[in-house]
Amino acid sequence: MTAGLDILCDAITKRFDATEAVAPFSVSFGAGQTTALVGPSGCGKSTILRMIAGLEAPDSGTLTLGGAPPKHAARRGALAMAFQDPSLLPWRTVRANIALGAQLARKSAGDVDALIDLVGLAGFADHRPAELSGGMRQRAAIARSLISAPEVLLLDEPFGAVDAMTRRRLNEDLPPLWRSKGATVVLVTHSVQEAVLLSDRVLILSPRPARIVADIPVTLDRRDTSVVDTPAFSTLSRTVFDALEQDA
Numbered sequence: 546m547t548a549g550l551d552i553l554c555d556a557i558t559k560r561f562d563a564t565e566a567v568a569p570f571s572v573s574f575g576a577g578q579t580t581a582l583v584g585p586s587g588c589g590k591s592t593i594l595r596m597i598a599g600l601e602a603p604d605s606g607t608l609t610l611g612g613a614p615p616k617h618a619a620r621r622g623a624l625a626m627a628f629q630d631p632s633l634l635p636w637r638t639v640r641a642n643i644a645l646g647a648q649l650a651r652k653s654a655g656d657v658d659a660l661i662d663l664v665g666l667a668g669f670a671d672h673r674p675a676e677l678s679g680g681m682r683q684r685a686a687i688a689r690s691l692i693s694a695p696e697v698l699l700l701d702e703p704f705g706a707v708d709a710m711t712r713r714r715l716n717e718d719l720p721p722l723w724r725s726k727g728a729t730v731v732l733v734t735h736s737v738q739e740a741v742l743l744s745d746r747v748l749i750l751s752p753r754p755a756r757i758v759a760d761i762p763v764t765l766d767r768r769d770t771s772v773v774d775t776p777a778f779s780t781l782s783r784t785v786f787d788a789l790e791q792d793a
């Protein structure tokens with residue numbers, strides 16, 4: 546099993562001209578844990594995720610993945626991401642785009658077709674991105690992020706354009722996959738239910754610049770396929786809603 550990397554953000558900041566997108570922000574994500582970031586629009590979630598991905602450098606502060614700068618993890622293919630706007634290569638088929646995720650990480654592509662099936666794209670492996678709907682492109686991007694069995698997986702609203710039924714199925718099928726690989730996962734979502742269902746921990750963020758207003762551990766029996774119908778799930782969802790409302 547791949548061991549996930551711990552992620553440490555120590556007083557990171559980011560400014561875009563007059564906008565203080567991230568003020569000194571500190572958090573650590575435990576190796577192998579799935580953490581959801583939930584907070585109001587524009588509070589800085591994507592910017593934090595992009596800094597963890599090494600796509601933006603913090604203006605100040607320290608950010609490490611397994612004790613090293615993000616580019617180290619990126620360079621050896623230990624980092625994968627699926628963001629809201631899937632950046633698939635338009636001239637490659639779905640299968641070739643997904644396989645590229647493995648090639649870039651210098652890992653064996655494993656069973657690309659099994660992953661294509663898992664994200665519900667069976668029959669579309671030889672299609673190009675322009676021939677897919679937005680939700681299908683997102684699912685291809687999710688498959689591409691999972692094919693390399695990353696040590697750190699960053700998901701920014703990955704199911705935003707996916708229809709409700711498929712989203713529900715992905716919510717059931719994908720977490721066991723990344724958990725079995727031991728990945729450290731940071732997930733940005735606007736869905737409280739999704740945050741509780743997918744994560745070991747939910748962090749509620751304040752309006753910009755984000756600070757952590759609640760840090761809620763999630764202990765649910767994930768083997769229970771009807772866990773969303775349990776009182777424990779309702780209680781946790783209520784706790785998350787209440788924390789969000791308190792700081793709205």
Ligand SMILES: Nc1ncnc2c1ncn2[C@@H]1O[C@H](COP(=O)(O)OP(=O)(O)OP(=O)(O)O)[C@@H](O)[C@H]1O
Nearest residue numbers: 561564565566585586587588589590591592593753
């Ligand atoms: N490249 C950029 N240039 C200028 N401003 C930016 C840039 N990226 C983000 N911002 C600003 O930084 C702030 C935080 O944006 P960010 O996308 O991180 O928020 P968010 O919490 O992810 O929002 P949402 O939930 O709506 O996706 C916003 O005010 C946004 O306008």
